[in-house]
Amino acid sequence: MDVGSFGFTIAGLVVGFIVGMTGVGGGSLMTPILLWFGINPATAVGTDLLYAAITKGGGIWVHARNKNIDWKITGLLSLGSVPAAALTLWFLSTLHTDTTALNAIIKQGLAIVLILTALAILFKSRLQAFASRHAGDHYHLSDRSLNTLTVITGVVLGIMVTLTSIGAGALGTVALFLLYPFLATRRLVGTEIAHAVPLTLVAGIGHAGMGNMDWSLLGYLLLGSLPGIYLGSHLTGRISDRVLRPCLATMLLLIGYKLAF
Template sequence: MELAYIIAGLAVGFVVGMTGVGGGSLMTPILLFFGISPATAVGTDLLYAAITKSGGVLVHQRARNIDWKITGWLAAGSVPAAAATVLLLHNWHGDIDTVNRIIKHGLGIALLLTAVAIVFKQKLLTLAQTHASDWLAMPDERRNVYTVIVGLLLGVIVTLTSIGAGALGTVALFMLYPLLPTSRLVGTEIAHAVPLTLVAGLGHAGLGNIDWHLLANLLIGSLPAIYFGSKLAGRVPDRVLRPLLAVMLVVTGTKLVF
């Protein structure tokens, strides 16, 4: 089974490196397929994401692709929301069946939302650019409040499902900051995802929802695969790869919800 986990990490890492699609939307369903409980799959994937995304922060920081002010406003909502969600799960932890059921249904909904974000990403970005003047006219104080609210929603979703910090977070950021360059948008999203997934992951660790042996095997496969996948970025047409990923997420998400 160790080899299967390493191969899973390799496959997910390769796709993430090549496409930039968040690992959670791929890794967590794979872990469920292996028979890992929903709570353990989510908890393990959160720490997996925190570790694998940390390298991305260093790369983007060197390239000055991170807006730390936006990252701070997002974290002001997401980190407390993640901590509060963990406390809520702790209150239910005696009834592990209820926790797994809540996480399973939340995961299915998050997968469906991520699939929509992947398929309609370009249309959503175009819509944001079309109404850019309206967004830019918004007072900074109101935009900061909306950014905190987006962070709060992401904190709950990511803590429950380990999904959403990538595709959903990027689209939400672009709607609020339509003139932010794509490279800076991605760098800011990754910088925000690290503290969020770390806090949520450590919270799940406190609940005993981490399989440390599984985490090590996933990292063994994924870390080199992310590097090599990034070297092939752009070789596979986006219009081919994204719909295939979206179909997989819709099928998995529908199965989990219903």
């Protein structure tokens, strides 16, 4: 294993460790790291999408076994996100011969979604408190309106995730909590993972079909991330969220700002 490959494995280990410890989606960390290593933006996004699908794939089995997945919500989200992912992939394919334009769009998309993700992490507790406080009054939606908003949420997530590989974790979880404030946290997390896997798999396969994939890079990332997630999960709760979340949010804000400007 050469120095570059070892660096990718270490990156996977660090990201996996943070994901295991905090539960924050790896895409918001992995894609910027790959850009820092000099990986082409389109390749970084495509590789990270399949990386996310594989690393979260095991989570579906665990959460399904523990009955932590609301399949109706997962279906409604997928009804919006999968077609949106397909349309976004088609749009990106029209730019595939113009790599400069393609990479510029992906970088700007990354900047916006990273900043939104940082804000979602930073204000998560306040958003949750708002949703809980207003869950039983005028904030309550009819079943039809709720189903429609869930599909629309899926469309937005489908576009963001396919374009940037980021958004299914932090943003998806916050959106679900606002829409379903009575949903238990464990079911919210399980439902988000159950939706993220098919979305990232479809988007990742689409990017691979356009050549935006480095299979050896994917292997090195998985080599580090799988033990990293295992180790990080054993340290969950050891470090206060009051310390972790502001630090993580600040880092993502700085990365987003740098990509935008």
